[in-house]
Amino acid sequence: MDTTNDTLDDSIFDFFSKCGTDATRQECDRLAVSLAGHPIAPVPVQGACSYTVVAGPTQDAIFQFRSLQESPIDPKLLQLVKEIHGDLVPTTIPYGTIGNDSPLQVVLMQKLPGITHLEARLAMASSIGHSVDQGMVKQNTVTDLAQ
Numbered sequence: 001m002d003t004t005n006d007t008l009d010d011s012i013f014d015f016f017s018k019c020g021t022d023a024t025r026q027e028c029d030r031l032a033v034s035l036a037g038h039p040i041a042p043v044p045v046q047g048a049c050s051y052t053v054v055a056g057p058t059q060d061a062i063f064q065f066r067s068l069q070e071s072p073i074d075p076k077l078l079q080l081v082k083e084i085h086g087d088l089v090p091t092t093i094p095y096g097t098i099g100n101d102s103p104l105q106v107v108l109m110q111k112l113p114g115i116t117h118l119e120a121r122l123a124m125a126s127s128i129g130h131s132v133d134q135g136m137v138k139q140n141t142v143t144d145l146a147q
Contacts, residue, residue, distance in 0.1 A: 008044060015046060015047075019049070019067040020102040027099075028051055028053075028106075035095060039055065040063070045118060049067045049070040050067065051064070059111065060111040061110070062109040062111055063108055065105070068104065073105060092107055092108065093109075094106070121137070
């Protein structure tokens with residue numbers, strides 16, 4: 001039995017159940033396929049306030065369907081951050097919303113090269129052990145990016 005898919009599907013189901021939207025996963029998937037022109041796949045680790053899929057031949061297009069109540073993305077703020085940090089910040093394109101009751105914000109992001117923040121944290125934890133204060137590591141990361 002493949003529990004990885006069960007866990008992923010459960011995580012996605014939980015997002016749609018808890019955010020109170022009338023938009024469905026199937027509607028979000030259809031919109032992402034329509035916008036990308038390619039098949040899509042959910043990312044293996046979903047956030048608590050969004051549903052995320054990748055699309056394209058090299059899976060370089062990331063579509064996020066975000067709860068406007070819990071975790072909206074401000075496109076103007078992202079543009080400012082991109083102007084400051086350049087290529088360290090993905091290009092983002094807002095595509096409005098989907099759903100009528102508690103709509104979800106639809107955002108397309110370019111995938112940046114490298115590994116994800118989660119992958120980096122897991123690799124660091126396994127290479128240096130658990131003696132490192134993870135809160136301090138996060139604070140240093142945010143401080144470094146802010147400078």
